[in-house]
Amino acid sequence: MATSAVSHADQIPSVYAEKRGIWSWITTVDHKRIGILYGATAFTFFLMGGIEALLIRWQLARPDNTFVTPEFYNELFTMHGTTMIFLAVMPLSATFFNYFIPLQLGARDVAFPRLNAFSYWVFLLGGLWLNSSFLFHAAPNAGWFGYANLTSTQYSPGLNIDFWMIGLQILGVSSLAAAVNFFTTVVNLRAKGMKLMRMPMFTWMSFITQVLLLLAFPVITVALILLMFDRFFGTHFYIPAAGGDPILWQHLFWIFGHPEVYILILPAFGIVSEVLPVFSRKPLFGYAAMVFSGIFIAFLGFGVWAHHMFATGMGPIADTMFSMTTMLIAIPTGVKIFNWLGTAAGGSLQMKTPMYFSLAFIAMFIIGGLSGVMHASPPADLQQTDSYFIVAHIHYVLFGGSIFALTSGAYYWWPKMFGRMLNETIGKVHFWLMFIAFNLTFFPMHFVGLHGMPRRVYTYPAGLGFETMNMLETAGAFLLALSQAVFIYNIIKAWRGPRNAPADPWNGATLEWATTSPPQEFNFAVEPEVHSRDPLWERKRQEGRLPEPQRVSGQGIHMPRPSFWPLLTATGVAGIFISMMMIPYLGWWFVVAMVLWFLFSVFNWVFEPV
Amino acid sequence: MALWTRVACRLRRWVPAVLIPLAAAACIGTSAQFPQSTLHPKSDFTRMLDGVLMNTVWAAFAVFILVEGALVWIIFRYRGKPDDPEPRQVHGNTALEILWTAIPALLLALISVPTVKVIFQTYEVPKDALNIEVIGHQWWWEFRYPDYGVRTANELHVPVGKKVVLKMKTADVLHSFWSPELAAKRDLFPNHTNTLWFTADSTGYFSGQCAEFCGTQHGRMAFEIKSTSPEEFDAYIAGLKATGVKPAADSSAAAPASTEPTRVSTLAAAAPQVNPAEQAAVDSGAKIFRMCSSCHTLDATSTTNFIGPNLANIGSRRYLAARTILNTEANLASWIYDPQAIKHGVIMQRLGLTHEQATMVAKYLRTHR
Numbered sequence: 010m011a012t013s014a015v016s017h018a019d020q021i022p023s024v025y026a027e028k029r030g031i032w033s034w035i036t037t038v039d040h041k042r043i044g045i046l047y048g049a050t051a052f053t054f055f056l057m058g059g060i061e062a063l064l065i066r067w068q069l070a071r072p073d074n075t076f077v078t079p080e081f082y083n084e085l086f087t088m089h090g091t092t093m094i095f096l097a098v099m100p101l102s103a104t105f106f107n108y109f110i111p112l113q114l115g116a117r118d119v120a121f122p123r124l125n126a127f128s129y130w131v132f133l134l135g136g137l138w139l140n141s142s143f144l145f146h147a148a149p150n151a152g153w154f155g156y157a158n159l160t161s162t163q164y165s166p167g168l169n170i171d172f173w174m175i176g177l178q179i180l181g182v183s184s185l186a187a188a189v190n191f192f193t194t195v196v197n198l199r200a201k202g203m204k205l206m207r208m209p210m211f212t213w214m215s216f217i218t219q220v221l222l223l224l225a226f227p228v229i230t231v232a233l234i235l236l237m238f239d240r241f242f243g244t245h246f247y248i249p250a251a252g253g254d255p256i257l258w259q260h261l262f263w264i265f266g267h268p269e270v271y272i273l274i275l276p277a278f279g280i281v282s283e284v285l286p287v288f289s290r291k292p293l294f295g296y297a298a299m300v301f302s303g304i305f306i307a308f309l310g311f312g313v314w315a316h317h318m319f320a321t322g323m324g325p326i327a328d329t330m331f332s333m334t335t336m337l338i339a340i341p342t343g344v345k346i347f348n349w350l351g352t353a354a355g356g357s358l359q360m361k362t363p364m365y366f367s368l369a370f371i372a373m374f375i376i377g378g379l380s381g382v383m384h385a386s387p388p389a390d391l392q393q394t395d396s397y398f399i400v401a402h403i404h405y406v407l408f409g410g411s412i413f414a415l416t417s418g419a420y421y422w423w424p425k426m427f428g429r430m431l432n433e434t435i436g437k438v439h440f441w442l443m444f445i446a447f448n449l450t451f452f453p454m455h456f457v458g459l460h461g462m463p464r465r466v467y468t469y470p471a472g473l474g475f476e477t478m479n480m481l482e483t484a485g486a487f488l489l490a491l492s493q494a495v496f497i498y499n500i501i502k503a504w505r506g507p508r509n510a511p512a513d514p515w516n517g518a519t520l521e522w523a524t525t526s527p528p529q530e531f532n533f534a535v536e537p538e539v540h541s542r543d544p545l546w547e548r549k550r551q552e553g554r555l556p557e558p559q560r561v562s563g564q565g566i567h568m569p570r571p572s573f574w575p576l577l578t579a580t581g582v583a584g585i586f587i588s589m590m591m592i593p594y595l596g597w598w599f600v601v602a603m604v605l606w607f608l609f610s611v612f613n614w615v616f617e618p619v
Numbered sequence: 620m621a622l623w624t625r626v627a628c629r630l631r632r633w634v635p636a637v638l639i640p641l642a643a644a645a646c647i648g649t650s651a652q653f654p655q656s657t658l659h660p661k662s663d664f665t666r667m668l669d670g671v672l673m674n675t676v677w678a679a680f681a682v683f684i685l686v687e688g689a690l691v692w693i694i695f696r697y698r699g700k701p702d703d704p705e706p707r708q709v710h711g712n713t714a715l716e717i718l719w720t721a722i723p724a725l726l727l728a729l730i731s732v733p734t735v736k737v738i739f740q741t742y743e744v745p746k747d748a749l750n751i752e753v754i755g756h757q758w759w760w761e762f763r764y765p766d767y768g769v770r771t772a773n774e775l776h777v778p779v780g781k782k783v784v785l786k787m788k789t790a791d792v793l794h795s796f797w798s799p800e801l802a803a804k805r806d807l808f809p810n811h812t813n814t815l816w817f818t819a820d821s822t823g824y825f826s827g828q829c830a831e832f833c834g835t836q837h838g839r840m841a842f843e844i845k846s847t848s849p850e851e852f853d854a855y856i857a858g859l860k861a862t863g864v865k866p867a868a869d870s871s872a873a874a875p876a877s878t879e880p881t882r883v884s885t886l887a888a889a890a891p892q893v894n895p896a897e898q899a900a901v902d903s904g905a906k907i908f909r910m911c912s913s914c915h916t917l918d919a920t921s922t923t924n925f926i927g928p929n930l931a932n933i934g935s936r937r938y939l940a941a942r943t944i945l946n947t948e949a950n951l952a953s954w955i956y957d958p959q960a961i962k963h964g965v966i967m968q969r970l971g972l973t974h975e976q977a978t979m980v981a982k983y984l985r986t987h988r
Contacts, residue, residue, distance in 0.1 A: 079835050079963060152832050158809070159792040159834055164757075249809040255793060256808065290699070295711040320795060320830075321806045322813040325739045332734060336727045340720060347719040348711075350689055357699025357706045368694060375686050379679040386730065388737040389672040391803040392657040392665070395795060395830040456646040461655030461799040463830040466838035470942070473826070474653035478646075 025530050025563040036571035038122035039530055043129050044107030045426065050133055051100035057140065058092035059493065061085045063486055066450075070483035072471040082467035083150040084169070088140070090153030091173065094273065095180050096136045098407060101415045102276035103132075106191055106215050108426055112521035112528065113209045115200025115537040120193035122569045123614065128187040130579030135179030138587060142172035149173030152465060154266070155236075157247030157258035162240050168590075171240065174233050175586045181230050182582055188222035191215065200520065201538040206300070209519045209542075210293055213300055214279030217307045218272050224311070225268035232261035241589065256321060263314035271310045273407060275303060277414030278345060281367045284421050285349055287515050288364035289356025292543055295348040302341035302348075309338045319387040320394050328387040335385040342378055346371060361515070362436030366417030369444050373409025377402055380455065395465075398458030404451040416443070416496070423503070424510035428526045435499040443492035450485030453478035512558050518543035525558050531568055534561040574614035581607030650800070655826045661800040661846075664741075664817035668803055671737050675730055682726070744814050748782035751775065755787070755794030755807040757833060758840035758965065759928050759941040769859040769919040772928030774936045775844045778852035779822045785815045790924075792834060798827035801844055806831055819846040824937065835964035841942035862931040862987070863920030897982065904983025907976055914967070917987055926966060934988035940965075951981035 028037070037043060065085050068076045077085065111119055119125050142148040147168040151159050160170045195216045199208070208216070236258070238244040245251035247258050286293045293299060315323060315331040323331075349371055358364065380402040384390040393399060423431045457478040462469060469475050513522040523545055524533050541547045549555060584603035591599055650659035660666045699706070752763040753775075762775045777783050787796055789807035796815070797804040805813040819825075828841035847855065908917075916923065919931035936946050940962050944950045954961055956977035957969040972980070 079838060083832075083835065083837075151834075156793055156832070159832070164792050164834060254810060289697070289706070291706050292708055292710055294709065295716050298711070298716050320804050321808070322811075325742045328738045329735050332738065333731060336731055339727060340723050343723040344716065344720055346686065348716070350686075350693060351709075351712070351715070353697060354693045355706055355709060356697050357703045358694065358697050359699060359701060368690065372687060372690055375683065375690075379683055382679060382727070382730070383672065383675045386671055386675055386734040388668040388734060388741060389675060391668055391741065391805070392672070392799060394804065395797075395832075396657075453646075459657050460648070460653040461657060461797075461826075463797065463828060465832040466828075468838050470841075473655045474648065 025566075025568075033571065035576060036573045038118075038126045038569050038572055038575070040107050040111050040119045040122065040125055041426070041528065041530075041532075043125050044104050044109075046129050047100050047107055047132070048104035048426075050129075050136065051097055051104060054092055054096035054136055054140075055101065056493070058089050058097050059490060061089040061092065063490055065089060066483040066486040068467065069469070069479050071480070072469055072476055074468055077467070079467040080150070083465075084143075084148035086465055087149045087152050087173070088143075091139065091149060091177075093407070094153060094269070095177065096132075096139070098273050098411050098415070099184070100132055102215075102218070102273070102411075103128075103187060105211070105276065105280065105415075105418055105422065106187070106218075109422065109521055110191055110194055110212050110215055111198065112425075112524070112532055113212045113519050114195065114198055114203065115520045115533060115539065116194065116198035117531050117533070117536070117566070117568065119190050120197055121190045123572055123575045123619075124186055124190050126572070126575035127579050128183045128190065130576045131179060131183035131186070131582055134579055134583035135176050135183060138179060138583065139172060139176035142169065142176075145172075147172060149176075154262060155258075156262075157236070157255040158249065160236060160240075160258075161248055163248075170236075171590045174236055174240070175590045178230065178233050178237075179583050179586050181226050181233070184222050185226050185230075188219040188226070192219040192223065195219070200536060203539045206297070207539060207542050210282035210296070210299055211276070211279035211519075214275045214282065214303050217303050218275045221268045221272050221275070221307050221310065225265045225272065228261055229265035229269075232258060232265070235261075237589070241592065256318075259318055259321065260314070263317045264311070266317065267314045268307070268310045270406070271307055273411050275307065277370065277411045278303065280414045280418040280421070281349060281370050282352075283519065284363045284367040284417050285352045286543075287421075287517055288359045288361060288367075289353045290359065290516065291352060291356040292518070292546075293348070294351030294354075295344075296542060298344055299348055302344040305341040306338060309334055309341075313338060316385060316390070317394075319384075319390040332385055332387050336382065339378065339382050339385070346375060346378070359515075361420075362431070362433055362440060363417045363421035363515075365437065365440045366413050366420065369440070370410060370413040370417060373405055373413060373447070377405030377410055380405065393458065395463055396458035397454045397462045397464060400464055401451050401454035401458060404447075404454070408451065409447060413443075413447075421515065422521075424514050425521055425526050425528070427503070428508040428510045429503040429506055430510050430514065431499050431503050435495060435502065439492055439495040439499060442495060443489065446485050446488035446492050448485070450482050450489055453481050457482075513545070513555070516549075518546045520544060523548075523555075523558065525560055529560055529563060531563050531566045534558070534563070569619045572614070572617055572619075574610055574617055578607065578610035578614055581610045655799050655828075657799040657803075659800060661821055661825060662802065662817040662819050664815070665800060665803055667737055667740060671733050674733055678726055678730060682723075744784055745782050745816055748784040748816060749777065751777070751783060751785050753785050753787040753796055753807070755789040755791075755796070755829070755833070755840075756928075757791050758829070758836040758962070760796075760840070760842045761790070761928065764856065764859075767856050767860065768922075769856060769863075769931075770921070770929045771859060771919060771932060772930075773842050773938065773941050775842065776852055776855045777819055777844060777846050778849045779819050779846045781849065781852075782816060782818045785817075787813045787815070793831050794829045794833050794840070795831035796827070797830040798825060798842075798844055800825045801827075801846075804830055819844075822846045822848060826942065828942070836962055839941060839943045839962055841938075843937060843942060858988075859919035859931055863918045900979045900982045901986055902983075903976075904979035904981070907972065907980050908983055910970070911980070930984060930987060932988055934985040948978070948981050948985055951984060952978040955980050 034042065034046065064077060068074050068082055107125065145168060149172055150169045151165060155170065155173060159165060195212060235246040239246055239248060245253040247253050247255050249255060282293055282299060313331055313335045315327060316335045319328055380398065384393045384399065420431055420436055423429065457475050460474055462475050510526045512524060512526050520537055523537060581603060585600065585607055588599040588603045647658055650656060653659065660669045750765050752765060754761040760773050761770065762772065763770045785796065785802060787805060787807045789809050794807040795804055796807060801819055802815045802817045805815050807813065823846060825844045825846065826841060827844065829837060833840065914925055914927035915930050916925050917930050919929060938944065939946050939950055939954055943962050944954065952974070956972060956974055958965050958967045959969055
């Protein structure tokens with residue numbers, strides 16, 4: 010069989026030739042293609058969330074504006090928050106989990122490739138379901154946090170809350186399945202010689218993120234199921250008139266919600282910890298401290314939830330306890346920032362676009378961290394909570410933090426994912442525009458909040474001094490949209506250009522740069538072996554410049570076959586949840602049909618030969 | 620391009636150093652520019668909170684300058700070229716790492732001492748204070764004075780220099796009472812009472828609004844606190860009490876003014892000086908108002924929980940509909956004509972009155988001061 014060494018692209022047998030066509034995307038179980046699906050979908054949702062933000066900003070540009078109705082405004086800010094958190098930042102992180110965890114580990118795929126496809130399809134269906142609510146004029150309208158008892162049928166009789174509650178439960182299935190998958194992948198599929206303390210920092214931080222997902226998502230699921238019972242079946246978990254307690258929701262929501270914040274930011278920490286060493290040409294400073302501070306942040310993340318609730322009057326003991334744990338988190342976060350500075354200091358900084366975004370991430374995240382320390386203090390928080398100061402804070406950590414880091418990751422890994430380089434000049438225009446626009450949009454929010462503007466108001470009266478700053482913020486928001494247009498232009502330009510990116514354009518340190526750009530389906534012709542934290546740097550030091558890796562036939566490598574059962578099973582899962590919502594209209598038989606459909610799909614999935 | 624970037628970066632180093640303090644000064648402003656600001660505290664309670672915030676602000680500002688400064692310095696100092704030799708491969712420095720763990724820890728410990736002290740103070744509800752019950756409604760505020768047995772809505776009067784305790788609950792969904800200058804913020808729950816306390820240190824109007832998202836008109840759920848001299852406050856309470864003196868007084872504003880001196884002065888009875896046409900309109904308004912009395916009362920001493928706000932002193936309030944519109948006769952008439960056009964989603968529906976009828980009711984209500 011394998012008598013001739015097949016080493017040229019045109020001689021690659023069809024089984025590992027690059028796949029094309031819609032059907033190949035629908036049935037793919039390749040972690041890299043699923044990663045791209047995640048990325049394309051999440052970026053689309055990101056743009057939708059951005060459009061919602063622009064409508065919000067247009068409404069708030071002037072006092073007493075009537076551009077949108079209060080009802081629509083409430084839908085807009087609810088969907089903006091829900092979209093950006095669950096449909097944009099989380100799945101954009103998942104894009105990189107999918108594509109790069111196996112590559113950085115030196116693995117051929119994730120542990121459960123079909124489950125991976127299932128996670129994506131469930132995510133897509135959940136996102137579509139949430140957004141389809143706009144078509145019914147019933148988009149969720151009680152905030153992304155959906156505080157009880159506003160969400161009860163008495164105060165929210167429409168379908169709006171049902172869409173939200175069902176959509177989030179569908180998305181939760183996706184997140185949990187993905188978390189199990191990546192956790193197992195990291196535990197079981199590391200290359201030979203890759204001890205845990207040799208793992209690349211992005212994979213480390215992603216690994217911790219999976220643990221957070223596994224522990225936090227069950228809590229929101231429980232909270233949502235209780236809400237579902239209240240709304241559909243007449244229970245009273247959150248309804249005070251019948252002895253329930255609305256504050257129960259707040260506790261459950263934030264026990265999920267605060268770890269969720271770290272779910273959004275830890276992957277960003279990981280990306281920055283990859284980019285800084287490569288573009289400083291110097292290893293990550295204090296690797297062990299970086300790992301343990303990440304673990305410490307995640308652990309403490311479960312003990313701070315009630316700092317979202319200082320205004321609820323929990324009493325001085327609880328306030329003190331949650332204030333102290335929250336301040337404690339500043340310490341490992343500070344360690345991370347100082348170690349990043351330590352990485353860059355003494356290096357030879359290569360000022361490429363990914364480096365710009367990572368350095369800006371540090372600068373912006375410091376601001377978000379400092380404002381966070383301010384409202385970690387309950388007395389200060391009694392003024393700041395639910396004001397625009399908090400809106401500024403979360404955007405400094407989630408936009409200035411997560412989105413800047415994710416953009417850095419996009420520029421850094423684009424050549425690996427698509428075999429094409431993004432343009433450097435356009436990249437820097439993108440960066441400066443985004444950096445300036447971001448600060449113009451969100452910095453004044455600190456002040457407008459301290460001056461008494463509450464969050465989630467559809468308008469404000471003239472005369473309170475909010476006018477100028479709101480106008481600036483709106484101008485910034487539209488400039489921010491323009492910066493995204495520059496990014497999209499860069500993507501289109503690269504797409505039309507030649508596919509000629511080298512395997513290792515940035516002098517990378519980790520295994521993904523040791524294979525072709527983009528990697529073949531099986532990732533590595535020969536499974537790699539590592540002896541240090543920066544395996545590729547070590548090889549280059551020993552062997553000098555490495556030859557460009559060639560595409561190979563991959564004969565003898567077994568990869569899982571494409572399957573459409575993950576998609577069909579995903580329709581079953583989404584269908585079960587949606588049918589619950591449809592009981593008043595379609596009756597129980599639809600639920601039964603969906604459960605049977607789900608079981609049928611699972612059965613076929615299980616007995617499908619791979 | 621490289622030159623342009625470099626020039627831009629050089630500039631970027633100095634521009635913030637000059638502009639940030641200037642911009643910050645402009646942004647802090649005065650309480651005249653920003654009448655709902657947390658940065659201009661006007662009571663013992665908010666000054667106490669402000670003190671804690673300012674500790675943190677100065678610490679944060681110092682950290683900001685040091686760390687961002689270090690970052691910018693590193694970016695310029697260690698900028699390299701592609702063909703530069705490989706820099707020294709440093710993997711860490713234990714002493715340094717311990718140092719930058721310890722310093723923030725110390726800083727936070729310093730911040731946390733006043734924080735904890737003030738946390739406990741915020742919960743120490745003073746005795747011998749004026750008690751006020753705050754009840755949140757979608758989307759207006761009810762204020763009750765249990766010490767005097769009177770109720771009002773959307774405009775809270777307090778005596779300057781007197782300790783006030785707010786006991787707060789909601790009648791429907793969660794709200795949050797936020798008076799940035801006087802009392803800061805606490806959430807309102809249906810099933811437990813939250814308290815805030817403060818002593819206003821100057822007179823005047825102080826605005827505040829709901830800070831917990833509470834549905835469609837969350838953005839239009841504001842209120843005013845009027846801090847007055849103790850004498851004015853006593854007169855205000857006496858006026859409210861007087862609205863309950865005659866049960867029949869509500870349905871006939873034309874009733875002759877009482878001989879009670881406080882009532883004459885505070886109710887500012889429109890009766891004597893009004894021209895006959897105006898008086899006729901007020902009388903018709905009083906008749907039409909009967910249909911309103913299933914949801915509203917003009918008696919501040921009533922203990923019935925009406926659906927709508929208590930209107931006993933509606934004529935003397937500065938704003939209508941929880942600080943949505945100014946309290947003018949035209950605005951009040953428009954509101955009565957079609958509240959949904961002004962504040963869509965409120966419980967009060969368009970009643971089917973004509974503009975003329977709505978104006979009559981408005982004239983009648985404005986006699987209740």
